[in-house]
Amino acid sequence: MDKVNDLSESVIFSKGEKITNAYFMGETWLKMLVSNDTIFNCPIGNVTFEPGARNNWHKHPGGQILLVTGGIGYYQEEGKPVQVITEGDVVKIYPDVKHWHGATPDNWLAHIAISTNAQRGDAEWLEPVTDEDYRQLGTLRRTGK
Amino acid sequence: MDKVNDLSESVIFSKGEKITNAYFMGETWLKMLVSNDTIFNCPIGNVTFEPGARNNWHKHPGGQILLVTGGIGYYQEEGKPVQVITEGDVVKIYPDVKHWHGATPDNWLAHIAISTNAQRGDAEWLEPVTDEDYRQLGTLRRTGK
Numbered sequence: 515m516d517k518v519n520d521l522s523e524s525v526i527f528s529k530g531e532k533i534t535n536a537y538f539m540g541e542t543w544l545k546m547l548v549s550n551d552t553i554f555n556c557p558i559g560n561v562t563f564e565p566g567a568r569n570n571w572h573k574h575p576g577g578q579i580l581l582v583t584g585g586i587g588y589y590q591e592e593g594k595p596v597q598v599i600t601e602g603d604v605v606k607i608y609p610d611v612k613h614w615h616g617a618t619p620d621n622w623l624a625h626i627a628i629s630t631n632a633q634r635g636d637a638e639w640l641e642p643v644t645d646e647d648y649r650q651l652g653t654l655r656r657t658g659k
Numbered sequence: 660m661d662k663v664n665d666l667s668e669s670v671i672f673s674k675g676e677k678i679t680n681a682y683f684m685g686e687t688w689l690k691m692l693v694s695n696d697t698i699f700n701c702p703i704g705n706v707t708f709e710p711g712a713r714n715n716w717h718k719h720p721g722g723q724i725l726l727v728t729g730g731i732g733y734y735q736e737e738g739k740p741v742q743v744i745t746e747g748d749v750v751k752i753y754p755d756v757k758h759w760h761g762a763t764p765d766n767w768l769a770h771i772a773i774s775t776n777a778q779r780g781d782a783e784w785l786e787p788v789t790d791e792d793y794r795q796l797g798t799l800r801r802t803g804k
Contacts, residue, residue: 526671526728526747547726547749554722554751554775556701577699581692581771583671602671604692606699626726628773630699 521622525584527560537639540567540616547626555632563587563623568616568648571640573609576631580605580615587623588651589615596651599623609634614643618651666767670729672705682784685712685761692771700777708732708768713761713793716785718754721776725750725760732768733796734760741796744768754779759788763796 523529530545543562550557555576560583568588580589582603589605590596592612599605599615607613609631617623629637668674675690686709695702700721705728713733725734727748734750735741737757744750744760752758754776762768774782 527726527749528747548724548751553753554724556724556773556775558724558726558749558773579693579699579701579703581672581703602673604672604703606693608698626771628701628703630701 519585519622521562521585521624522564524560524562525624527583527626529562530560537570537572538567539570539642540564542567542569542616550629550632552633557629557632559627561625561627563617565617565621566619566648567623568643569614570642571612571614573612573638573640574607574629575609575636575638576629576634577609578607579628579630580607581626581628583624583626585617585623586621587615587617587625589613599625612640616643619649664730664767666707666730666769667709669705669707670769672728672771674707675705682715682717683712684715684787685709687712687714687761695774695777697778702774702777704772706770706772708762710762710766711764711793712768713788714759715787716757716759718757718783718785719752719774720754720781720783721774721779722754723752724773724775725752726771726773728769728771730762730768731766732760732762732770734758744770757785761788764794 528545529543533542541564545560548558673690674688678687688707690705693703732744733741
């Protein structure tokens with residue numbers, strides 16, 4: 515199937531290294547732009563998901579902001595319908611809201627992830643989004659965007 | 660003179676409205692992506708400077724991060740040489756460090772500005788970068804980047 519775009523080199527910021535922890539499914543890359551410290555309390559990462567890649571359900575005690583720089587992806591909060599996110603979208607994830615994000619099955623996704631109030635602690639990682647649940651979100655068709 | 664690039668429509672995020680306060684010289688546009696609040700404590704703006712535009716010297720009590728999304732600009736801290744900043748650069752501005760930023764004379768600049776620890780208060784605005792001081796930084800030539 516055609517891809518809407520190829521973000522295998524990410525967008526604007528470096529792609530960084532492959533994420534190897536157990537909280538991501540599919541290939542995802544992370545470049546930390548600002549590390550976690552007690553001066554800014556605001557770690558910032560550039561995250562690039564290949565088609566089909568996504569993270570587990572999780573929560574941030576201090577919240578997180580996503581700035582979508584390219585591609586087409588999904589963002590979902592527990593108990594709510596999935597949202598399709600694309601270039602230029604801004605996602606505000608309130609503290610302790612259970613959610614996940616990632617690419618659609620047929621598109622790359624690149625976003626900047628800004629962890630706010632980081633002094634409140636690290637993300638709490640939960641269960642994966644199963645293949646069954648993910649597939650039920652449907653295959654997004656080319657939008658030409 | 661040729662422009663390296665035309666960012667009159669900004670980069671990825673909306674250009675927003677013209678900044679009309681007295682702390683900017685030349686035309687600059689701001690689109691707030693995340694407003695200031697007590698939940699995230701992290702207002703985020705997309706800022707687009709036309710060639711020659713820059714802000715006054717200022718300080719942030721909680722610090723600020725700049726993510727450069729396009730163009731070529733200047734960043735300078737008091738008592739230090741100017742730095743040329745371009746697409747993909749990340750600038751960490753420590754709390755209470757006096758500094759300014761803006762476009763070069765011949766290039767647009769677009770950056771995302773992330774105000775960290777915003778609960779510590781608003782920016783303190785100081786004197787302008789005079790035309791004389793700004794011109795002495797020299798005219799940057801096309802880099803082809």
